[in-house]
Amino acid sequence: MTLLISVFAAVCFTVAWYKNQPQNTLCLSTPCFLLWGASLMWLVDAVVEYAHLGVAYFSPEAADLVNDAFLGLSVLALTLVVWVVTLLVKDPRGVLHNKK
Amino acid sequence: MACFIVPAAEAVVTTVATKILEKKQATATTADAELFRAKTSTLVRKLRWLNKLLWGGSFLLAFEHLWHGELTLAFPFLTAAGDAASMTEMLREMATSGVAMAAVVTLAWLGLVLVTSAWERKAQRVPVTVTETDA
Numbered sequence: 001m002t003l004l005i006s007v008f009a010a011v012c013f014t015v016a017w018y019k020n021q022p023q024n025t026l027c028l029s030t031p032c033f034l035l036w037g038a039s040l041m042w043l044v045d046a047v048v049e050y051a052h053l054g055v056a057y058f059s060p061e062a063a064d065l066v067n068d069a070f071l072g073l074s075v076l077a078l079t080l081v082v083w084v085v086t087l088l089v090k091d092p093r094g095v096l097h098n099k100k
Numbered sequence: 101m102a103c104f105i106v107p108a109a110e111a112v113v114t115t116v117a118t119k120i121l122e123k124k125q126a127t128a129t130t131a132d133a134e135l136f137r138a139k140t141s142t143l144v145r146k147l148r149w150l151n152k153l154l155w156g157g158s159f160l161l162a163f164e165h166l167w168h169g170e171l172t173l174a175f176p177f178l179t180a181a182g183d184a185a186s187m188t189e190m191l192r193e194m195a196t197s198g199v200a201m202a203a204v205v206t207l208a209w210l211g212l213v214l215v216t217s218a219w220e221r222k223a224q225r226v227p228v229t230v231t232e233t234d235a
Binding site: 002006029030033034035036037038039040041042043044045047048071074075078079082 | 163
């Protein structure tokens with residue numbers, strides 16, 4: 001579930017990044033790289049787990065599913081916080097730096 | 101357990117390599133300094149992608165390990181470092197999953213570099229023509 005949430009978020013951010021080109025005034029590459037990097041790593045984790053569990057990997061317990069979904073959403077929230085902080089620090093539109 | 105440490109270690113190496121290249125670009129004073137800058141600027145830009153992928157992935161995986169209680173904020177930070185049996189299991193996981201994670205991210209980056217380099221070469225080869233509608 002964590003992998004699924006991060007992949008969906010990575011795809012959405014990549015589409016948004018593409019739409020925002022060539023200006024790139026929203027620092028959208030930051031969440032893209034963060035989420036794609038984590039998604040690739042969790043994909044490896046999923047493959048390793050599938051190798052151990054077999055098809056049982058696809059029918060997790062309800063409690064595990066909820067916990068993984070909660071983790072996925074928390075990861076997404078953390079990514080959004082990192083993105084907003086990056087955006088405000090870099091301030092590509094000069095909104096904060098030009099304020100008197 | 102601590103698989104994210106391997107991609108994080110790779111991130112340290114690639115970041116240092118990027119910084120060295122950037123420093124060489126800035127301090128190049130020889131006659132062919134411009135040529136060196138032109139040749140390495142694309143490499144530096146693409147190395148930054150790998151750095152972001154590795155740091156970003158390692159950061160979010162570290163958060164996941166914190167969530168699962170495998171990482172703590174107190175020394176020795178890794179709960180598996182407490183006893184020898186868990187330590188052996190942690191090292192085994194780092195050698196398998198950790199190395200695989202670093203390899204998959206690096207391979208994905210290499211694929212990205214190959215595709216974008218091919219696009220860049222193609223863009224340089226295609227001559228700019230003015231069509232009737234443009235004129």
